[in-house]
Amino acid sequence: MGLGMHANKMIDSIRLEDVSCPLGCPKDDDVVLAGRDLLYGLPGEFTVVKCRACGLMRTTARPTLQTIGFYYPDDYSPYLGTQVRQAKPGLISGIKELLKPFVKRFFNFNTQRLPYCLPPGRLLEVGCASGAFLHQMAGQSWQVEGIEFSEKAAQAAKKLGYRVHAGPLETASRPDEPFDLIIGWMVLEHLHNPVGGLQKLREWAKPGAWLVLSVPNAASQSFLFFKNNWYDLHLPNHLYHFTPHTLELVLEASGWKLEKIYHQRILVNLIASTGYFLRDKGYAKLGQKLIDVPQQAVRWNYVLYPLAWLFSVFGQTGRMTVWARVK
Numbered sequence: 001m002g003l004g005m006h007a008n009k010m011i012d013s014i015r016l017e018d019v020s021c022p023l024g025c026p027k028d029d030d031v032v033l034a035g036r037d038l039l040y041g042l043p044g045e046f047t048v049v050k051c052r053a054c055g056l057m058r059t060t061a062r063p064t065l066q067t068i069g070f071y072y073p074d075d076y077s078p079y080l081g082t083q084v085r086q087a088k089p090g091l092i093s094g095i096k097e098l099l100k101p102f103v104k105r106f107f108n109f110n111t112q113r114l115p116y117c118l119p120p121g122r123l124l125e126v127g128c129a130s131g132a133f134l135h136q137m138a139g140q141s142w143q144v145e146g147i148e149f150s151e152k153a154a155q156a157a158k159k160l161g162y163r164v165h166a167g168p169l170e171t172a173s174r175p176d177e178p179f180d181l182i183i184g185w186m187v188l189e190h191l192h193n194p195v196g197g198l199q200k201l202r203e204w205a206k207p208g209a210w211l212v213l214s215v216p217n218a219a220s221q222s223f224l225f226f227k228n229n230w231y232d233l234h235l236p237n238h239l240y241h242f243t244p245h246t247l248e249l250v251l252e253a254s255g256w257k258l259e260k261i262y263h264q265r266i267l268v269n270l271i272a273s274t275g276y277f278l279r280d281k282g283y284a285k286l287g288q289k290l291i292d293v294p295q296q297a298v299r300w301n302y303v304l305y306p307l308a309w310l311f312s313v314f315g316q317t318g319r320m321t322v323w324a325r326v327k
């Protein structure tokens, strides 16, 4: 009911804009699909098109930068999963802490994979949410800073003692010193201007600096199969839908060289997409159970690891982690 009121009050304030390919191609697109917000059921129908010249897919028309906040309610789930949790004292959690390094070595989900043996330096995380990753890296002697679109999440990260710009990347000002490592976990697809954003980050990077991103992979067969029920389509929040090829084009155009792509070894996207599909076909209860998996996925990630590993070999898990370097 709260969401309904939110929707009624705000829908009039959303402004849509039609945009052309950010790689500067002539405006000539194929319509790929039309879809809605399936995460919160907020109103509006959106179209995904594919540029005929370069193949980059984008959501258009789309909510403007000034009004897209409507689609990021305060309980937006990606923010909630990143709060820093204190380990509970006790024997079981003590054992868990001890086993952590071994478990980490055996199960490599590739979700936050970093270049090997980087000496600690200056790190920027774009889309740092409540600061859990900043906190983890600060614990490994990195000097960390963040940028976070959500005021509420940014406040939580600031409370941990880190320098965080509350607002979009577009309004963040130049840092005092350049960075050695720039991170964006599931953030590039949310940017209104990914080329401009990556160029800005390029200017803030030291020579030889690394850029590490994770994004959904729309080249996987599941995208073609599930279409508007594909979980990581996430309309209208996801403004771009990258493939390894189009991501490389966008990086190149922004002064970055793609070094490596790791297909993630988790099945969250496939499981939740199946949930949307079943809900769509009238199996609401079973569908919802599968949609909720991402919230409780940690255990399932371990159980399904062998299957996820197999899917990743063929680039079919629907998500990828990408390393790039200053050109």
Ligand SMILES: [Zn+2]
Residues within 6 Å of the ligand: 021, 022, 023, 024, 025, 051, 052, 053, 054, 055, 056
């Ligand atoms: Zn294009």
